[in-house]
Amino acid sequence: xxxxxxxxxxxxxxxxxxxxxxxxxxxxxxxxxxxxxxxxxxxxxxxxxxxxxxxxxxxxxxxxxxxxxxxxxxxxxxxxxxxxxxxxxxxxxxxxxxxxxxxxxxxxxxxxxxxxxxxxxxxxxxxxxxxxxxxxxxxxxxxxxxxxxxxxxxxxxxxxxxxxxxxxxxxxxxxxxxxxxxxxxxxxxxxxxxxxxxxxxxxxxxxxxxxxxxxxxxxxxxxxxxxxxxxxxxxxxxxxxxxxxxxxxxxxxxxxxxxxxxxxxxxxxxxxxxxxxxxxxxxxxxxxxxxxxxxxxxxxxxxxxxxxxxxxxxxxxxxxxxxxxxxxxxxxxxxxxxxxxxxxxxxxxxxxxxxxxxxxxxxxxxxxxxxxxxxxxxxxxxxxxxxxxxxxxxxxxxxxxxxxxxxxxxxxxxxxxxxxxxxxxxxxxxxxxxxxxxxxxx
Numbered sequence: 445x446x447x448x449x450x451x452x453x454x455x456x457x458x459x460x461x462x463x464x465x466x467x468x469x470x471x472x473x474x475x476x477x478x479x480x481x482x483x484x485x486x487x488x489x490x491x492x493x494x495x496x497x498x499x500x501x502x503x504x505x506x507x508x509x510x511x512x513x514x515x516x517x518x519x520x521x522x523x524x525x526x527x528x529x530x531x532x533x534x535x536x537x538x539x540x541x542x543x544x545x546x547x548x549x550x551x552x553x554x555x556x557x558x559x560x561x562x563x564x565x566x567x568x569x570x571x572x573x574x575x576x577x578x579x580x581x582x583x584x585x586x587x588x589x590x591x592x593x594x595x596x597x598x599x600x601x602x603x604x605x606x607x608x609x610x611x612x613x614x615x616x617x618x619x620x621x622x623x624x625x626x627x628x629x630x631x632x633x634x635x636x637x638x639x640x641x642x643x644x645x646x647x648x649x650x651x652x653x654x655x656x657x658x659x660x661x662x663x664x665x666x667x668x669x670x671x672x673x674x675x676x677x678x679x680x681x682x683x684x685x686x687x688x689x690x691x692x693x694x695x696x697x698x699x700x701x702x703x704x705x706x707x708x709x710x711x712x713x714x715x716x717x718x719x720x721x722x723x724x725x726x727x728x729x730x731x732x733x734x735x736x737x738x739x740x741x742x743x744x745x746x747x748x749x750x751x752x753x754x755x756x757x758x759x760x761x762x763x764x765x766x767x768x769x770x771x772x773x774x775x776x777x778x779x780x781x782x783x784x785x786x787x788x789x790x791x792x793x794x795x796x797x798x799x800x801x802x803x804x805x806x807x808x809x810x811x812x813x814x815x816x817x818x819x820x821x822x823x824x825x826x827x828x829x830x831x832x833x834x835x836x837x838x839x840x841x842x843x844x845x846x847x848x849x850x851x852x853x854x855x856x857x858x859x860x861x862x863x864x865x866x867x868x869x870x871x872x873x874x875x876x877x878x879x880x881x882x883x884x885x886x
Contacts, residue, residue: 453811454813457808460477460812461805461808461809461851464477464805464844464848464851467848469519469844471525474519474526475523477801478519478523479797479800479801479804481791481792482790483791487520487779487791488520488523490780491507494507495533495737499691499735500735504725504732504734504735504737505724505738506737506738506739506740507738507740507782507783508784509521509739509740509783510741510744510783510785510787511741511743511786512744512786513743514843514844515792516786516843517741518741521537521739525537525695529561531690532562532689532690533689533691533693534684534691534692534693535694535695536554536559536560536693536695538555538694538697539696539698540699540713541882542882544709544885545701545702546712546713546884547712548651548673549651550651551651551716551720552673552676553650555680556650559692573622573629574629577604577626577629577630580604581600601630604630605623608623608626610686613679613681613733613734614686615672617665617675624645624664625641625645625646641662645662645664648668673716673720674719674723674732675723677720681733681734681736682733684735691734691737692733692735692737693737694736694737694739696739699717699742700743700745700746701882702753703753705883707752711752714752714756714757717740718757720738721738721740722759724736724738742754763782767782777791801847802850803826805847805851809851809854809858815858817857820864821864825867829849829850831869832846832849833849834846849872853867
C-alpha cells in the first residue's frame with residue numbers, strides 16, 4: 445500500500461483530497477503534492493534567504509510575482525507564507541477578487557483581519573494584546589502572591605507602559621490605542637463601558653471608521669486611512685516585531701483585477717498599492733517599516749498595460765520597467781530579481797513534473813481511503829492520464845483542472861475497479877476554466 449512514511453493519517457489525507465476535489469487546495473495540500481521545479485525552487489530559496497538573512501536583520505523589501513492565470517502564483521505564495529509562518533513571521537494574505545484595491549480602508553482592514561501567526565488564524569492582534577496582559581499579570585502573581593491585587597495591577601500597568609513605549613517606529617496614536625486596550629483588559633473598570641472602548645480600538649486598528657469623538661476619548665487623534673498609510677504599515681510591523689516575531693509578510697494576490705475596473709478606480713488602486721509599497725521600502729525616503737516583506741502577484745498584462753496597469757503609474761513602473769524591458773535578461777533565471785517570473789519557459793510545469801504530482805495525489809488518495817490503487821492502475825494507465833493532463837495545461841488550463849480530473853478518476857476506480865479498464869484519457873472532454881473578475885465601485 446502507498447505510504448508517506450507515516451506523515452499522514454487517513455483523516456489528514458482525506459482532508460487534502462477534499463480540498464483538491466473542490467479546487468480550493470489548502471496549504472497542507474500544496475506541501476504534499478508540491479514538486480520542485482528548478483527555476484521556481486531558485487526563486488523560493490532566494491525568498492527564504494530574504495526572510496532568514498535580510499528581513500530578520502531590520503530591512504524591508506518588495507517583490508512581484510508574474511504569471512498567467514493558473515500558472516501557480518497562489519501556489520508559490522502559499523509555500524512562501526507557510527515558510528514564513530513556520531519561521532516566526534506574521535503573515536497576511538489579501539486577494540483583489542475579495543478586497544477592492546481602490547479602497548485603502550478595505551486593504552488595511554483586510555491586512556489586519558487576515559493577519560496570521562503559527563497556530564493562530566484569526567483575531568491575531570487581540571490575541572497578542574490579551575496574552576501579553578495575562579502573562580505579565582500571572583508572572584507578578586506567581587512572584588508576589590494574590591493578596592495585594594492593587595499592587596499587581598499597578599506593576600502590570602508599568603510593564604505594559606514600558607513595553608509600548610519601547611516601540612520606536614510606532615506612532616503615538618497606535619501606542620495610545622494599545623495602552624487603552626491593555627489597561628481596560630487588565631482592570632475591566634466597572635465605571636465605564638470598557639468593552640465598547642476596546643471594540644473601537646480594534647476597529648480603528650483595522651482601518652474601520654470610528655467616530656472622532658469616541659477616538660478622542662481614547663487619545664487617538666487621527667483616522668487610520670490612506671493619508672496615514674506610511675505610519676499605519678510602519679506601526680503595524682513594529683508592533684509585530686516587538687511581540688517577538690521576526691517580521692511581517694504581506695501578500696497581495698490577483699492585482700490584475702485592476703484592469704477590469706473603471707479608469708478612475710484603476711488609478712486609485714494603483715495609487716493605494718504605491719502607498720503601501722512605499723511605506724515598506726521607503727520609496728526613496730528613510731522613514732520606512734522595518735522587517736516587512738511584501739509580495740504582489742499579477743499577470744504580465746497588469747504589469748505592462750499602459751492604460752490601467754503598473755505601466756500607467758510611474759511610481760510603480762519605475763520599480764519593474766527596467767527588468768521587463770531588457771531582452772538580454774530574458775533567457776536567464778535571476779533568483780534575486782524583483783520579479784519572480786512564473787511565465788518564464790524554465791519555470792513551466794513539464795510532463796515529468798506533472799507525473800510526479802499525479803503520483804503524489806495517488807499516494808494521498810490511497811492513504812485517505814485505505815485502498816491499493818497500484819493493483820488496478822498500472823504505469824501505462826498513469827502515463828495516459830499524465831499525457832491528457834499535460835495537454836490540458838498546454839491549452840492554458842489551470843493546474844487544478846487536471847488535478848480534479850485525476851481525483852475523479854481515483855474516486856470512480858476506488859468504487860468500481862472496472863471503471864479504469866474502460867476509461868480512455870484521450871476521450872476526456874476538457875472544460876476550460878476562466879478567471880472571474882469582480883467589479884468595484886468608483
